[in-house]
Amino acid sequence: MDISYILNELGEDREHYFNAISPPIIQTSNFKVNRVDELRALFEDEYSGYLYSRGLNPTVEILRKKLAALDGAEDCLVFNSGAAAIFASVLANVKSGDHIVSVDKPYTWAQRMFDVVLPRFGVTTTYIDGTQIENFERAILPNTSVIYLESPNSWDYKLQDLKAVADLAKAENIITIIDNSYCTPLYQKPIELGIDIAMQTATKYISGHSDTIGGVLTGTKKMMKKIFDSEYLNIGSGIQPFNAWLLIRGLRTLQARLERITQTTHTVLSYLKQNKKVESVLFPLDESFSQYSLAKKQMSGACGLISFHVHAETRQQIVSFCESFKHIMMAVSWGGHESLILPKCASLKDEDFDPLNKEHRMLRLYVGLEEASYLISDIENAFEKTL
């Protein structure tokens, strides 16, 4: 399907709302029915129509159609956060006594779920280095029901060979879930490679303006209905109509924003690579990246996030560096209009800093929509003052 059609028209029914270009926010909790039998049908299958906005809502429906099409998936559910989407996708596919194979160091709240929540219900997780397919083969147990992927991850961009993992999992009857937040469906289409459930946070690139939180699951209609009937309705973590409307608005410019960010990222990356105070850079579509050929094979783009290691003796030097930017802000998250810096050593105390440990000297830069020259002069100033 044409991406311009998806972003501008798909799912929209303008004749039903005064030919307004921008869709209405159907801010209602419930929907009226005319006949008792309609109610009975909705009680039997709430996925079949509008009953109550914890289930389906027309504004959310427009967003679901667009996001499903972007992923080349049959269906989609949108949650009130990426973390809620992760939680629902996993919970729907495990039962007490099951086992999960996850890539190591997945997104914080995925890891919390594996380490803290699921063990209370008798579900265990084995973490593996997902860069080698043999590690998946070795970790699978008779009770493995889910393989959890994140490719690339959002710090060191480690990849998994998605097609190889999907083929392996299918042969073993295991559900595969991927966190595709880094790429968005514009730059990687996991469903087309055979992955069962593609998750992405909508808070980052889909929203694009740092003004709302949301999360997305795509997959077969059968899988989405299974999640809707239990976790989605039961936890009540579906997205609210106004937030869905903000995400529809974000989608209008998704392609244009990513193209612009890609260009700027490459300019900033070249600057960082030639800077003597930078020891090394990490970016999946840079030739120096350890999994460059796999990245080129399964991703059609990469943008925004760059990690780099600086030369530094103390934590304080890195602290001063981060605190001396004039324009680039220090914050978590990414995907918005504004560029951001985040030092890995934020979670360390001064005395625990080890300059020989490269990870302690790692920073992550998110490149937003500003001019490249504006960002580079800010970075250059910070380097000159501190490192």
Ligand SMILES: *Cc1c(COP(=O)(O)O)cnc(C)c1O
């Ligand atoms: C932000 C993020 C999430 C979680 O999304 P929220 O919308 O913040 O709940 C999941 N995975 C990755 C890689 C993220 O960066």
